[in-house]
Amino acid sequence: MLGAILTQNTAWTNVERALSQLRAEIPLRPESVLALAEPALAELIRPSGYFNVKARRLRSFCEALLEAGGEAALAALPTDQLRQWLLAINGIGPETADDILLYAFERPVFVVDAYTRRLFGRLGLIAGDESYEDIRQHVEAALGPDVACFNEYHALIVRHAKEVCRARKPGCQVCLLSRGCQQREDESQSP
Ligand code: SF4
Known part of the structure; x- marks a missing residue:
């Protein structure tokens, strides 16, 4: 799911570099992402480009994810409701939301890029x-x-x-x- 945000306006190879740097520092869990100071998070995801904006977006997403009860709670929602939940998060537009729906939640939603x-x-x-x-x-x-x-x-x-x-x-x-x-x-x- 983090990759769907990192891939905004950049190639996946850059996302892989950012995720690799992030993974080397912390477990890829929302609590761990939020425990990092925003500048430190931005520095780790620098290879993905627009790293300051994306650090804010990652934090918004992780906060929303925890507030909603985590991935398992979200997985119980119907697709339309889950899509609306995603679209309400700062920095998540239709393409990113559908990326997450299709690849992370395995919902039948087509990604238009x-x-x-x-x-x-x-x-x-x-x-x-x-x-x-x-x-x-x-x-x-x-x-x-x-x-x-x-x-x-x-x-x-x-x-x-x-x-x-x-x-x-x-x-x-x-x-x-x-x-x-x-x-x-x-x-x-x-x-
Ligand atoms: S889809 Fe059309 S424009 Fe694209 S490579 Fe094929 S023939 Fe060319």
């Missing part, structure tokens, strides 16, 4: 101005409530967007989705 928007936009599946909720609900309705499927589907989108449908110079010539892609020709002919 920048990779998803880029790939869906290029494929013509979205216009680009849809809200987060519109895209999330559309994908969830199309795929059905299946945690393993959402997990795999999101992982495949991320991998494709990183390795082939890159932000700059996408590899349209080797893309398996090129036949159905509205941006294939333009992108493949760009210098």
